Amino acid sequence: MERFELDKHINRLRKAGKDDELVEVKSWSQVPKGGGAKSFWESFSAFANTNGGYIVLGLREPDFIPVEGFNPHKSIQMIRAGLNEQDRDALKLDPVPEHQIETFKLEGSEIVVVTVSPLEVNGPCFYIPAGINNGSFKRVGDEDRKLNHREIYELQNRFTPVSTDKAPVPGSSEADLDEQLLHAFKQRLIESGSRVVSEQGNWLRKKNIVTDSGTLTVAGLLALGEYPQQFFPRVFIDVAVHPGNEKSPVGTTVRFDDRQICEGNLLDMVKEAMSAIKRNLRVRRVVDGLSGNDVLEIPEEVLREALANAVLHRDYSKLSLSEAIHVDIYKDRIDITSPGGLPNGKRPETLTDGFSVPRNHMLSRLLMDIPWSGEVSGVLAEANGTGVPRMFNLMKEAGLPAPKYVVDIATVTVELSRHGLMDNENHKWLVEKLGPNFSNAEGIALILAKEFGTVTPKDLRLQTGHDSEDMRALLDTLVAKEVLQQSSPGNYQIASSAPPLSESEQLVLDAINQSTPVTIRQISQATGKSTASLRPLLRALIDANLVTATAPPSSRNRAYLKA
Incomplete structure (x- = not known):
């Protein structure tokens, strides 16, 4: 750690008055005896199993100043003994993560x-005396929380390819x-020239849809089954529409404005979930040349x-x-949460x-050959790494913040913001300025100018992905x-509807600022x-909404601020 980083962390902790997700502080005014310090090893485990962090020894809470009696040399000896993989009797953690x-x-x-x-490497990192089930932790805020069985399983297999999708489903068959x-x-396989359907033998077995014993695989049932929920009742998509920006907000007895449990094979589930989401999002008419299209506030391709x-x-x-x-639709965003963390160290x-x-x-x-039906072309999953970058670009073109990924050990949530061109206030203001039939790029240009004061062709290029000269035009x-x-x-x-200022008015306006009130004498x-x-x-200037007064005209304390 660099010195400036330490100072930055200490200043942040002092302002907050407590530890946080990145730093754990322990006083150790007396070095724990016999390699103890159970809470120290729990914090070590938590940081190793989550996103890393720092353990600072020799400071007290909540003011985070040095404590008397702290012995740095004995502390270091104790830590190194507990991390010495050559001495299994003294070792406190397994596996031992990279550390410094x-x-x-300090003062x-x-x-x-x-x-x-x-x-x-595969984990979890756990405190050996407590065992893997009771000695494995993760960092949540300023706490070290014990891992549950699912989280332990995730870390045990994080860097190892799993084959659960190839496992047989007892009781299932081609029927x-x-x-x-x-x-x-099968038709798509034939059209793509796949060898598997032209060779003799059971092509369902070769595609790992059916096992040698005749049962379906997990992948085969989920991708091509008629009703996988007969075997996996909880494998569905739960679309819930909430009345606020969080679940069960205070002050309301309404838990859901709408809810849909989406079942069937994976294609059916995704299509049904898309329909449930679309009926709960705003739609706007966008004109492109001589034609117009109805578009969702979040691009359909991003949702798919x-x-x-x-x-x-x-x-x-x-x-x-x-x-x-779980698909949770809130007033300001959509959260899509799936079980399982990011695989293979991603x-x-x-x-x-x-x-x-x-x-x-x-x-x-299999999903690379499951075709969409209806108006959507292509397949359910390309699986070539282009999907997430495409989501980012489409959100940007729509004038929306980039997708935000919140990754826990055993879940991944993607947050898709609804604050864009169709935010109620923004959309109403844009219609007033541009009329109802404006393009995305026009709307983005005005929003940028409104939010930041000015907009440049480069700003617009970065936000939309279009050529700078096209954006200048x-x-x-x-x-x-x-x-x-x-x-x-x-x-x-943004063009001003007010008449241009006179030279004297501009001179007065330049003498007033937005932060410090100035009197008429100043x-x-x-x-x-x-x-x-x-x-x-x-x-x-006040009538033109360019200046505000801090007191009535009769007040001796009247001063002025730039609006």
Whole structure:
């Protein structure tokens, strides 16, 4: 750890008055005897099993100042003994994660900082004296919480390919397959020139749909079954519409505005979930040239991709088969949560790297040949790593924040914001400015100008992905429509409906700021104008909503702020 990083962390903790998800502080005014310090090893386990972090020794809470009696050298000896893999009797953690032990001077006293890296092998990292079930922890806020059985299983298999989707489903047979979907699946294989259907033998077995004993595999049943819930009752998508921005908000007796349990095979579930989501989102008419289309506030392709990822990458092991995929629709966002963490060491920051790392290899291969039906072309899951980057680009083009991934050990949630062009206030304001038939790029340009004061062709290119020159032409078109105006070359702002300011009015306006109220005498000193001549100028600026007064005209304390 660099010194400036330590100072930054200590300052943050002092302001908060407590530990947080990244730093755990322990006083150790007396070094625990016999390699004890159970809570220290629990914190070490928690950071290793989550996202890494720091354990700082020699400070007291809540003011985080050095404690008397702290012995850094004995503390380090105790920690190193507990992490020595050559001495199994003294070893406190298994497996031992990457770590670093350093000493720093803080306000004249020496403290110890232990940097714990996230585990890069199968885990979990656990406190040996307590055993794996009671000694495995994760970091949640400023707490070390014990892992449940599902989380332990996830960490035990995180870097190991699993084959749960190839397992047989007792009691199932070819009779449980959806004949119509199976025909469409086989037809796509034929059209793509797949060898498996042209060779002699049972192609269902070669595609890992049916086992040698005649039962269906988990992947075969889920992808092509008529009703997989006969065998896996909880494998469905639960779409719930909430009345606020959280579940069961205080002050309301309404738990759901709408709810739909989506069953069937994976294609049926995703299609039914799409219908449930679409009927609960806003729709806007977008004109492109001479034609127009009704578009959802969140692009349909983003929703389909997020749902397809959820059914493809969720955990289908026995421990997780009791968990459904949850789609929670709130006023400000949609959360799609699936059981199972990110497989094979994948981390949230690498989701857009273009590399597909499927949890369920057999299922992934089948979904690559499950065709969408109706107006949607393509297949249920491409499984080539382009889906998540495409989601990010589509959200950006729609003027929406990028998808946010919240990854826990045993769940993955993607948050899709609804605050965009069809936010009620934004949409009403855009209709007033542009009329009902505006393009996405026009709407984004005005929102950027409204939120940040100005917008440039580069800003618009970064937000929409379109060419800078095309965006410059679009901005110039909005200037011609008197919606925008150029404040300086290349910078565009919302056009003012007020008449241009006189030279004197502009001089007065420049003497007023937004943060510190100024009196008429201070304005007089700054501009060289008399107080008598300033009064009508200030009234005009107030009427134009460019200046606000802090008190009535009769008040001796009246001052002025830029609006």
